[in-house]
Amino acid sequence: MTHVYKLLFALSFSIVSFGFLFPMYGDLLQPAIYTGLVFIAVLGIVYFEDKIFPVINAEVAFCVGIGLLVGFGIARLLVSLISESKNPGLGLIVYLALGYAGVKIGHAFSIKPGLAIFGGSGGAGLQPYIIGSDKPEEIRDKILDTSVVIDGRILDIADTHFIDGPLILPNFVLREIQLISDSSDPIKRARGRRGLDMLNKLQRKGTIEVKITYTDYTDTREVDAKLIKLARDTGAKLVTNDFNLNKVAELQGVKVLNLNNLANALKPVVLPGEEIAIQVIKEGKDENQGIGYLEDGTMVVIENGGHLVGKDVRVNVTSIIQTAAGKMIFTKAIK
DSSP states (O other): HHHHHHHHHHHHHHHHHHHHHHHHSHHHHHHHHHHHHHHHHHHHHHOOOOOOHHTOOOOHHOOHHHHHHHHHHHHHHHHHTGGGGGOOHHHHHHHHHHHHHHHHHHHHHHHHHOOOOOSTOOOOTTTTGGTTSSSSSOOOEEEOOHHHHHHHHHHHHHHHOSSSHHHHHHHHHHHHHHHHHHHHHHHHHHHHHHHHHHHHHHHHHOOOOEEEEEETTTTTTOOOHHHHHHHHHHOOOOEEEHHHHHHHHHHOOOOOEEEEHHHTTTTOOOOTOOOOEEEOEEEOSSEEEEEEEOTOOOOOETTTTTGGTTEEEEEEEEEEEEEEEEEEEEEEOOO
């Protein structure tokens, strides 16, 4: 459908151009030549829109083009009715006013039919897609992959309203989760069923809009490849926990929201010299060493804490080590 939108937009723009040029020349040849050049130029622009206008997608361009065409059509009718006034300035004003109104209406319907068109408390107006604006980019759909659905933390994040919607669930991801939930492996089966339960809870809560898309790509069987293609075609962001998918998607220009990165960024900051309260869970590998954990799962090693297992103690942070598996905090028990 993306190619159809782009072609229709170029055609609509060319028709508008022909309507302007024909009265100027009075014959068909010259307007037709110029209209063909306009068609080729516009088609080239819309096919390289991601490089020229990265904040506009094909659906927006199509709706804006149709709105512009309708606005100019109404303007032409009005100008022909008032042509007896012989006032070219008035005709220009009519074209500009109705052309602008057509662009606004077309853009509003490209976002969501029924939105308030001219801003105000009820709608978005033209703000999300202002060309050349230094304002934040438009709200984008978020595509969920299999790992993030099974993980389940997206449900809690949606409740906090830190992520906007809608959340897009591709049908091929849903099929993969169903296959996992029917697996003979009890661990995989439990993970798949947890993912389905999470989706049901997310839809019932209504905290954020969840939509299923049936767009598929038959040229590949790999779910990860399909997710990247879908994100590139729609301009959506990809929500995942998969490290490899994250890297491949970024290499192909897809914006990724990785929940593991978010969790790491939100871990509490502990500095050497601070005092913290910790429960000693078990003995460590070294002699008379205790092990505890912060609420986010960070391991805390307590020197001379082996005899404190099962107790809540206050410790002083001596050093912090960042490893491939995560962060480790070394402390001493305060007597």
